[in-house]
Amino acid sequence: MKVIEGSLCSLAPLRFLCDEMLNGLAQWLRVAGYDASLPARGSPDRQLVDQARVEQRWIVTADADLLEFACAPFYVLHLAGRDEQARLRELTRRLDLDWCFAPFSRCKNCNTPLYLASDREIRNFHPGVPENGARKVLACSTCRQLYWEGSHVQRMRLRLEAMNSWRDAR
């Protein structure tokens, strides 16, 4: 297991609280299978820090102001990259993050763990989606989003693998 000096967060498995500017990055963490929360819109920084401490999450932020909190070395990962690609790369290198940790085990939209949808659910709620007899279909109980191995999911898998190659490129 990788140990990050100074961290008081549980590192196995990694859990995150992304600031509201990093919605896209949070979605990629969820696609890879990590528990990645977003704060309620407009939450004050103090509330963000308290939530991270209670829930043992890394705060992933592009906001350098959060580094001024005394607990910052233990809970705050400040990403200096200017765009999402640069920030994803920085996060990968700093945590040696495995993007193939548990792909498609959480909902990209709302962070809920996914379950295997029944054929009946698929027929009733999403006609047109291939049934589980043919393909595995995963569902989110919160937002009802379905995921199956179509071209969109395949593209995201390729992207996860590509991001994992940054771990070696040191």
Ligand SMILES: [Zn+2]
């Ligand atoms: Zn969902």
